[in-house]
Amino acid sequence: MTATDEAPAALPEPAPDEIRLAAVLHALADPVRLRIVTTLAAARGTEQNCLAFDLPVTKATQTHHFRVLREAGVIRQHRRGTSKMNQLRTDDLDALFPGLLDAVLRAAARD
Amino acid sequence: MTATDEAPAALPEPAPDEIRLAAVLHALADPVRLRIVTTLAAARGTEQNCLAFDLPVTKATQTHHFRVLREAGVIRQHRRGTSKMNQLRTDDLDALFPGLLDAVLRAAARD
DNA sequence: ACCTTGGTACGAGAGATGTCAAACTACGAT
DNA sequence: ATCGTAGTTTGACATCTCTCGTACCAAGGT
Numbered sequence: 089m090t091a092t093d094e095a096p097a098a099l100p101e102p103a104p105d106e107i108r109l110a111a112v113l114h115a116l117a118d119p120v121r122l123r124i125v126t127t128l129a130a131a132r133g134t135e136q137n138c139l140a141f142d143l144p145v146t147k148a149t150q151t152h153h154f155r156v157l158r159e160a161g162v163i164r165q166h167r168r169g170t171s172k173m174n175q176l177r178t179d180d181l182d183a184l185f186p187g188l189l190d191a192v193l194r195a196a197a198r199d
Numbered sequence: 200m201t202a203t204d205e206a207p208a209a210l211p212e213p214a215p216d217e218i219r220l221a222a223v224l225h226a227l228a229d230p231v232r233l234r235i236v237t238t239l240a241a242a243r244g245t246e247q248n249c250l251a252f253d254l255p256v257t258k259a260t261q262t263h264h265f266r267v268l269r270e271a272g273v274i275r276q277h278r279r280g281t282s283k284m285n286q287l288r289t290d291d292l293d294a295l296f297p298g299l300l301d302a303v304l305r306a307a308a309r310d
Numbered sequence: 311a312c313c314t315t316g317g318t319a320c321g322a323g324a325g326a327t328g329t330c331a332a333a334c335t336a337c338g339a340t
Numbered sequence: 341a342t343c344g345t346a347g348t349t350t351g352a353c354a355t356c357t358c359t360c361g362t363a364c365c366a367a368g369g370t
Contacts, residue, residue: 169346172346
């Protein structure tokens with residue numbers, strides 16, 4: 089395989105200028121998704137596969153929540169083998185909405 | 200009238216320890232309510248009556264949105280004469296979730 | 311007393327959301 | 341080839357949300 093093939097198969101996500109504040113806030117306004125985001129933030133940089141979160145919902149519901157987060161621009165997902173890896177889009181969010189993600193994460197920690 | 204009568208008739212609102220992050224984020228995750236909040240923030244301290252916002256929805260819908268914000272703990276409302284005055288609960292929110300409101304307001308300004 | 315103004319209450323409807331079960335796909339290991 | 345693991349898809353369901361129109365109430369001004 090060539091070098092270009094090593095690029096992870098990223099799933100469709102909004103470009104930075106397509107990320108809407110209301111959509112981001114909506115994505116974060118759910119306990120399950122908030123937990124996903126705080127878990128991802130705690131494992132800074134380290135990618136996590138979807139089932140590594142021990143969420144109190146079924147697989148189908150998890151798929152739903154991960155998609156909401158990705159389509160809002162909060163996380164990035166790409167396939168690796170049979171798993172799907174997740175990371176926070178920290179850089180994009182910080183550039184667009186400085187301080188927002190940090191404030192939410194700190195707030196969630198105290199919640 | 201006595202001094203105690205001058206206390207504004209505040210409408211029911213959650214105590215600070217009853218304010219939930221998910222509820223606040225959900226309250227902010229709506230374009231109409233985001234506009235209410237930014238308008239209130241722009242008129243710092245100055246109270247605004249409900250119909251002074253020029254919102255693109257009917258009175259009934261406005262009542263709904265103001266209630267969502269109040270029940271989430273984002274705004275405080277009290278009657279004055281025939282009007283109802285609104286203010287941001289800046290102090291409570293800053294104490295609970297430091298930086299969150301500011302980050303959202305700055306984000307909304309750039310949105 | 312009347313009317314105007316600012317706001318609420320009550321349905322009601324269209325659509326979004328969170329959840330699940332069950333069947334399915336895709337990849338990797340054995 | 342078979343099996344297990346990880347995740348998706350579909351369809352369904354209950355609930356919530358945003359919106360409206362209409363009727364209503366309450367406080368002030370004339």
